[in-house]
Structure formats: structure tokens, C-alpha cells
Amino acid sequence: MVTLNDYLFVSGLLFAIGFAGVLLRRNILIIFMGLELMLNAANLSLIAFSRFNVQNGVPDYNAQVLVFFIITVAAAEVAVGLGVIVALYRARQTTHVEDLNALKF
């Protein structure tokens, strides 16, 4: 029997993995992928709660609409972030966060 806790646990683990990626990696693209993993972990727990909160025989669709909005905003955020990374690479020829330690150059 699969319960809500199983989904929440997977979601928490996924968030922790993304968090580890953000903390431990030094390539800025991989840090970005970790951010995506964390967003998706939040989406998974929202969908699980939506399925758990059944009213009148149908799941709670407010949560799924929220997930829809999150996915849209995340796609826009990925586009902007990758644009920033490309601009950064053209200016500094690196994607390592340790080489990017100056606020102004």
C-alpha cells in the first residue's frame, strides 16, 4: 500500500539531492540543475497532497493549477538564468563559481 508519506519522503529526498548539488558542485550549470530538482521536489509533494485531499470524489485541482504555474515560471526562469550564464561566460570565459569571486571587474 502506497501512502502519502512515501511520496513526501521521495520528495524530501529529491529536494535533499538538489540541495546537495547546489552546495557541493562548483559548475554553475550543475548548480542550476540542482535548483530544477528542488523545484520538482516541491511539485511532487503538491501533487501528492492534491491526490490526498479528495473532495466529492475528485482530487483537489487547485494544487495542480499551482503546479502548472510553477512549471511555467520555472521554464521562464531557466531561460533567463541560462541567458545570464551565457553573458557571464562571454565576459569571463568560465563557469566555475570559484573563479567568479569579484563583485565588479
Next chain:
Amino acid sequence: MLIFACMVVVNRNPIACALSLVISFLGLASLYFSLGAFFIGVIQILVYAGAVMVLFLFIIMVLDLRAEARRRLNWLAFFGGVVVLTLFLKVIFDVSYGFLGGTVAFPAVTNPPHSDAWYIGLTLFQQYKLPLQVVGALVLVASIGVVLLSKRELK
């Protein structure tokens, strides 16, 4: 899914990271299907495994990234990260095992008369008309911003 998510973090080659991320997202979409959220699962595959991943691979190709060279580890940052992660995992364990409401089975969905895309469309266009338009404006602004960002001469 979790294994491939780990491989995103562990792999040294950015292309391998991006491809493991695709597989991880596909696994996540299958979890959505198992929860009965078919519309969101399809959106997940289209947007994440399709569009976002093509964008990532394209950027990796443009920047011509090699496999990351092994660098001197910053031990202080490493231990800080490990401590933060351990505390975080402990919080997750405590919360999910203390949450007794989560140990009962999912309530049954009693044969809804419409598909789940029907319900999402109804909620989206009746209850969330204004947020939908705001998100549309946000995506427009983001696309214009990206074009400006990549066209501008940098110094």
C-alpha cells in the same frame, strides 16, 4: 528516479548530468501519472524533459564545456555542506514519521465524470483568470529580457 538524480550531482561531465536529469524528470512524470495527475505529467514531459533539457544541452554545446577537472577541495565548505545536509535529512525524517495523517491510504477517487485536463482547465480559467494573465506577461517579459541579454555587447 532518485538514482539518476544522484547521478546529476555526482557526475563530472555536464552532458551526462543533463541526460541523467532527463531520465530523472521522466521518472517524476511517471510518479505524477501514478498519482492520477495525467495533465501535469504530460506538461512535465513536454516542458522539462523537452524544452528545458534542449536549452541546457544547447548551452553546454555553445559553451563547449569539458569534464570538470579535479580541483582542490575546499574542506571548510565541504564540511559545512555535509552538516547542513545531515540536519536537513533529519528534519525530513522527523517530519515524515511524525505526520500520522500520511500513514493512511489515499482516499478513493470515485469515477469522476470528466478527465483531469477538464477539471484543470475549469479551475484555471474560472478561479485563476488573473494569475494566468500575469504569468503570460511574465513569460513575455522573460523572453524579451533573454533576447536583450544575449544581444547586448558586453564591454
